[in-house]
Structure formats: C-alpha cells, structure tokens
Amino acid sequence: MIVAEQKEISEIINMVGDHNNILVVGCDTCVTVCLAGGAKEAAILSSALRLAYRVKGKEITVEATTIERQCEIEFVDALEPILKRKDLVISMGCGIGVQTIAERFPQLLVVPALNTKFLGLPEKQGVWVERCQACGQCVLDKTGGICPISRCSKSLLNGPCGGSQNGKCEISKDTDCGWHLIYERLKTLGRLESLEEIMPVKNWSTSRDGGPRKVIREDMCL
C-alpha cells in the first residue's frame, strides 16, 4: 500500500492562509490503513484548523468528508455537490489523491495535508516500512523475494558493499543491509549459486528516470 504521514499542522495552516470555506477530504484506502488520512484523521484535522483560527479570532468553515478512493475519478465525482462555495480543498489522500481531485475540479485550489512516503507495509503496530520503488522491471525472482532496489540503500545489484556490517547498512544501525537479507534468504532456499552470476547494468528507463510513466492496455481500451 501507499504509506503517508501527516504534515506539521503549522504547514497546513500556512496553506489555508485567508481561505475560510474549506473541505477536508479523507481517503478510505491506503492512508486509512496507515492512520494518516482516513475519516478519523479528517475529522481531527478539521477541528484542529477551526480551533487554530478561533484562537486567532477568526471563524472559518471547515467541513470534513471521506471518499472510498481518491485515486479514481468516479469516486472523486461524488465530491461535486459538497464543493459548492468551498474555496479550498485539503486532500488527506496520497499525492495521487490530491492530483485526481485537482484534475477533476480544475477551478478549485487543492492542497496536500500529507507527505506521501513510499510503497510498503505495516511491519508492526505503528511502524511502516518500504518494500517497492516501482522501478518497472521486477527482479524479485533472482533475489529470493527481497528487493535490492528498495532494500539496499544504494540499489546495488551485485551484493553488499563494504559498508555492510553485521547485517546492518552503513547509513544507520537501524537499517538492515538488503543484500545481507538476500544472502541469508537464498542460503535458506539453497539457491546461493544464483548470486554468482553478475546481474547486468539496470535499465532505469522503466523507472521514473524514463520520464512520467504510462501503462496502455490496448485490449482494454475503448
């Protein structure tokens, strides 16, 4: 899932500025699961904003709503009736959610309440970790199901660098060395010989480095 984190309230207040009829939109999918931008967080943010302005001696209208998925136009359509007279939309979706609303309602100012962090999973209660960089060319078959692109700090393809020590990465003792994990997994699977072959130079053009990406399924196009 997409993992996100709420911005500092001071930063959000700066975005609100002089606007006074605001809609906070939560999203029921990934950001609900990672406790960053679901219905509960949308309600809390709305109260916090009202309170912050009341303290400054100004009453603003802040309404909260949550839709099932901010990343699909048909769900975003549902916002239309409640957007009347709103002068600002604060999206609590991921970066995709913010942009989907902005694309659907181009006359409206839409701002983000979250920082979208990564594609990952909840490791334990309150902790989320990155697992995929969407590089566009999956190599998990060669690395025992552990991704060298996202788990190695340097996205190396041919084993651990000299900074790997006792299974940890040089950037922090709290970060596992991705290649150490890959080595141990392949050892368990009895497939260490697959590491002897040099993995070729990567084609990064399938990643973000090739420019904004698009998937076209002609068989599915109308």
Add this chain to the structure above:
Amino acid sequence: MSFQQRLEKKEFTITAEIGPPKGTDVSEMLKNAQRLKGRVHAVNVTDNQSAVMRLSSLASCHMLVEMGIEPIFQITCRDRNRLALQSDLLSAHALGIRNVLTLTGDHTQVGDHPQAKPVFDVDSTHLLQIIQKLNEGRDLSTQFMNKKLSDGTVLKGKTQLFPGAVVCPEANPLKPQLLRFSKKVTAGAKFFQTQAVYDYEKFKEFMKKARELNTKVLAGILLLRSPGMAKYLNKNVPGITVPDVLIKEMESSSQPLKAGVKIAARQIKQMQEICDGVHIMAIGLEDKVLDILDEAGM
C-alpha cells in the same frame, strides 16, 4: 617500471593515498604527494571520500601525472551516472592516467551533503565491466539500430586503463563479500586494494581464496594514531577490527603514534610473505608514511 608492470612482474608494490582539499588550495596535497615521490610506486587519490565534497580526484590525478608521480584514480558510482563515469574515464586516459580504482562510494547520508540525491546508476562490478568495454574500444550506449539494441558505439580511440577494485577481507560476515569479490575479478579487476587489515591469520585465509582467483592484492595498512582511534574504528567503521593486543600495545607506549608507526611497519613486513603489496593509509598524517617505510626498511 609502472604500477601495472610491477604487479605483473610480481614485485612487492607499495601505494599510499592523498586526499584532495575542500577548496582550491592544493599546496598541501601537492606537498604530501611530493614527499611520497620515489618512495611509493603509485599514489591513490580519493574521490569525495566519505561522501564529503572536495576538489576532484580526476584533476588531482592529472596534477600528479605532471609531477611525475603515477596516480591511481579512485572513482565512485555515487556521484556519476553511466554517462559521467565513461566521460571521466575517457578524460582520465587522455590526461595520462592509467590506473583506476573502482568503488561503490559511501552513501551521501554519511557525508556532508546528506540532502543530496545519490546516483548509483551502476554498481562497482558494472563499472569494472564498463572499463573493460572502453579498453576494447566500445562504450555502453544502447541505441536501437536495425530494430536491435546496439552493443555500444565504437570509440574514436580506446582507453588503456588498468582497473582495480576494493575488498573487505575482515568483513563480518565474510561470505557475501567474497561472492562480490569473485564477481569483481570476473568483471575484470586486475588488482585489489583492501580495507585495513589487522588480523594476520584471517587475512592469510582470505589470501588463499584470492590466489585461487588469480588476482593481485595490496593489503590495506591503516596507521593507528592512538588507542582511542583504534577503539573508534572498532565501533564505527564497517569491516575494520583492531585486535585488543594492538590496542594494549599502544596503551602501554608513552608515544602512541610512534607505536602505531611500528605496528604498521611490522604489518608491512609480514605482508611481504603473503600478498602482492600494501596500500598505506595515514589519513591526515601523510608525512608519517615515510616514517612507516623507514621503519619497515623499504
């Protein structure tokens, strides 16, 4: 005799290293280089070492060539994509540089520009393959020609670079490092300069493996300045383990730096029996390299 020729003729080879300045004043670096002239067979120049921005290794290597000192151009994958790597390698050749030490490079997170975007387009194994290709007169370009991916473009003048790499013989655990070590040999590494080694017996074991792979190894000798430095290395630097007996030797000396010089000299003498040379690192105390060599009788 060049660095490459010495290694090929199985002559014990000594290298040291200098670090370019943070700034444009190269006088100290050149003074250090001048001191080493005639005493070591080649001088490594570090490349934004520890991910700290400095004057370039390429420019510094060229200055060494002009001084009649044979450089070893250290080049990392952290700050350059494949275009920049190849371009710098062509430039190195054109500037009279022949020896190249390929490194992955420390992560930007551990350096002085932690907000920078690191590159790591290719890894150090790939970089060795790239050098092999440039030496054969082709680059890494992949253009669609006649509906097929081209295997590089023919260069107008090929490189004659002598590629080397690094290895960490005291890494813990060692096996994943050894896998990478043999990949680097396959990818064309003709010599290795190792991370600092202090455990002679462990290094002997490592050399058995290196001999099987038929490559040249220069053991890393890192000058210990004080017991405190040794303890710091043990705690903070991956792949370096200073044994307690050496720390005690320094603690019991009234002049720890002198004890460190003695230890380094002793290590060099030991290494003569089992590997092809030594790479002396005296970070910040380059003048001590000469004391070490005097003490070792080299």
